[in-house]
Amino acid sequence: MLFNSYEFIFLFLPITYFIYFYLNKKHLTEASKAFMVFASLFFYSWWNIKYLPLILISMIFNYSLGRELVNPKKLKTISKKTLLWIGIAFNLGLLGYFKYMDFFIANINRLTGSEFKLLHLALPLAISFYTFQQIAYLVDSYRGETKEYDFLNYAVFVTFFPQLIAGPIVHHKEMMPQFAKTKNKVIRLENIAVGLFIFFMGLFKKVVIADTFATWATQGFDVAKNLNMLEAWSASLSYTFQLYFDFSGYTDMAIGLALLFNIKLPTNFLSPYKATSIQDFWRRWHITLSHFLRDYIYIPLGGNRKGEIRTYINLFITFLLGGLWHGAGWTFVFWGTLHGLALIIHRAWQKLKIKLPLILAWFLTFNFINIAWVFFRAKSFDDALKVLKGMFTGDFILPNSWSHLFGSLKSSLHFGEWSKLYANESYMGLWLLIAFIIVVAMPNSMEWKDRFKTNFFYLILTLFFALSLFMLYKKSEFLYFNF
Amino acid sequence: MKAKTYLRILFGTLVLLFALAVGYVYYFIEHYPPPFTNRISLDAKLKYIRNNIDVNKIDTFIVGSSIGLNNVIGSILEKESKCVKHAVNLSVYEATTLEAEQLMQLTKTFPNLKRIIYSAQYSDLPHPWRYENFDANTYIGYMNHTLSWWRLLKFYFKACNNLLFCYERSQKWENKHMQPDKFTSLLFDHTCSVPLKIYKQKGVGGRWYLPHPPIMHIESFRAIARMAKSAKEHGIYFYVAHQPYRPELYKKHKSVRDGIAYFDQKVTEAIKEYNGTLIKLQNLPLNNSHFADRTHLNDRGSAISTKAVAKAIDNREKEK
Secondary structure, three states: OOOOOHHHHHHHHHHHHHHHHHHHHOOOHHHHHHHHHHHHHHHHHOOOHHHHHHHHHHHHHHHHHHHHHHOHHHOOOOOHHHHHHHHHHHHHHHHHHHHHHHHHHHHHHHHHOOOOOOOOOOOOOOHHHHHHHHHHHHHHHHOOOOOOOOHHHHHHHHHOHHHHOOOOOOOHHHHHHHHHOHHHHOOOHHHHHHHHHHHHHHHHHHHHHHHHHHHHHHHHHHHOOOOOHHHHHHHHHHHHHHHHHHHHHHHHHHHHHHHHOOOOOOOOOOOHHHOOOHHHHHHHOOHHHHHHHHHHHHOOOOOOOOOHHHHHHHHHHHHHHHHHHHOOOHHHHHHHHHHHHHHHHHHHHHHHOOOOOHHHHHHHHHHHHHHHHHHHHOOOHHHHHHHHHHHHHOOOEEEHHHHHHHHHHHHHOEEEOOOOOOOOOOOHHHHHHHHHHHHHHOOOHHHHHHHOOOOHHHHHHHHHHHHHHHHHHHOOOOHHHHO | OOHHHHHHHHHHHHHHHHHHHHHHHHHHHHHOOOOOOOOHHHHHHHHHHHHHOOOOOOOEEEEEOHHHHHHOOHHHHHHHOOOOOOEEEOOOOOOOHHHHHHHHHHHHHOOOOOEEEEEEOHHHOOOOOOOOOOOHHHHHHHHOOOOOHHHHHHHHHHHHOOHHHHHHHHHHHHHHHOOOOOOOOOOOOOOOOOOOOOOOOOOOOHHHHOOOOOOOOHHHHHHHHHHHHHHHHOOOEEEEEEOOOOHHHHHHOHHHHHHHHHHHHHHHHHHHOOOOEEEEOOOOOOOHHHEOOOOOEOHHHHHHHHHHHHHHHHHHHHOO
16 A cells, blocks of 8 residues: 555554544553554555465564563574574575565676576565664564564564555664653644645655656656657756655654654655765665665674775675665676765765865766766666766757857857757746756755644645645656655 | 534535535536447437437447447438448447447347447557456446446436546537537437548647558457457347548558558458458549548548448348
8 A cells, every 4th residue: 555545544543543542542442553563564464465475474573573582591502693694594584585586697698698586576575674773673682682572573573554664764772662651652633743744745756856857767767768868967957856756755654653753753855955964865865775875784894993995895785785785786786885985985985074065075976976866767777878978978969049149159068959858848847947946955854743733834834735636547656666 | 604504614614515516417417428438429418418419229339449439420321331220339449340340249239230330440459458347237337227226326416526627628528629620520310420521730749740650459350350250149230331441641641651551451351251241442443632631531521532432331131
């Protein structure tokens, strides 16, 4: 079920909400949790019930293992460390089988000339997210940082529907205590007000902004055979904005929904396109993934504690794996590699203690991110190169109607039909400009959330965002459902 | 303000907005064809048939692209033919032959059907395209009033959930579709045919003097064979009315003559086995004053063409 669907907004959400709080009102706390798990699994199964057993098995296995890791006294025949590795291997095995098996087979076939058949497995929804969440739980159990939660609490932590499909990647430490708090079991009107504000803002970002850019990005990346310079930049910027508004919109909706149930989900985006360095970008983009990569890959690899060269290697490996996490394809690996290299260069640059002017730093960062997204979006290297070729060596054709603006320079410029691809998209330039202003100059949704007050201004703003309810007919999936 | 007041106003306004939206949709459905499909001419027909036609009386079903819509006029057919009593024209703008085959599924709406006329020109056949999400059963239920209220509500909801699109349609409706001198006209006679009142070649441009390339997809002929077969299985006469090309272009361009000859040959082969009838209309006494463009007849031309179709039907059915 999609957050941006009628069945979710008008049926699933209100029914779940009222039953959950009704059970809590009747002091049936355990029943309310059980109901939340049931509702979340129903929400999950709406797409394809076939993968319900998978998430259940994964949950039961990880919970049981976590319990063993928390109670080392019970362990007799097997060491705690071995048990942890079994757990990690199980989770990565599951993820590897469903997400990377065909990629692996295709590469083996390419390298050896063999003809192993591809499995064509459909990627179980949310597997990348719930696998990471549970690996973190196992590692923390091993470190002795978890408490003994019962299975119901654990199941709520893993399946809680606002975050189940595409994050934010939550940590048991920040989630489980919230479900246990008595004051979170009653309806809180302030949370409903702010929750709805953030939810509708996210909905607006998705259905109005992201879906508009999606059409243009698709035309540029998937439809066009060649792109001139303006078309290529329009396509790449369209995707850059689409991805941000789509994913941050989804996260806002998740945060807003969780707030309706008095649960605070972690922040996932903090104006990433305002970043003035690549390090800064990763502190603002998909923050919960960055934290996971830092805490469970970078630091265990040694972080920055083993000398400068090892730090570079650790950074590189972390981002290479980060790229691979996003998808089973060489374009994703290459995207991760680019970010890994950029972080190494940034770190080396910091050693020089030369500070770039802020605007130049922002300009370089934004353009690097925009160019790197080309590999992230393209279905193949050929598609990526097509867009990059257009961006840097494509014909530079300005619209005929602009010719009078250039005076004597007119003769040295090329005027004509600036785009065959986007010729009918008369508002494209305006959309790009507005999106640019939003991401660079406006407060982000978390800042809006912190400023929120139940006054007339926010009421009007909420209603404005809520108008996107009338645009749900598009019903497109969120990009991060694929990762 | 207090959160409780804030939420009361918020939900109150949202409820009001939804009530207004429902009200608008009701108004829209009453006055304009709801966008059930991605073809406005089909939408308009579904609604017209539901509201105005007694499906039990219909004995003649006309199908095709705008060549069927504009060139065979149901009301004239009813007058001129001894066999045709009540006709309905379910031709849809730009329908390919495979799409016409899909439209033929809607014949189930009319239990007393005796004949089907597929009106076409070779220019209708180059692409093997089909309608996506063509929900024949729902369309049939809608036309003959057998949809349950719940399915009807769902049908309207699905059609009208893009309010902006509905609004745009309502804004364009009068100027674009209610003018008999435009190719986009949906000014139906009582059988859903549209006689065009376009008499001057001026403003039509390339549509007047550029001939279609004689490209036809083999799958289109297979579709015609399947249509003929299906008609035979149901004991229904099947006619292919091959509409005339503007005579000047026919004389001037070999490609047009070849296209027409090829069409006739392939259609004859396709329908022969199923007792279908090909009605060749190229040699009718027509001139430029009968044409709206190279293939679309205006009301003067379509009257002549329809009379010829009526005569062919009477001759064929008298044989029995």
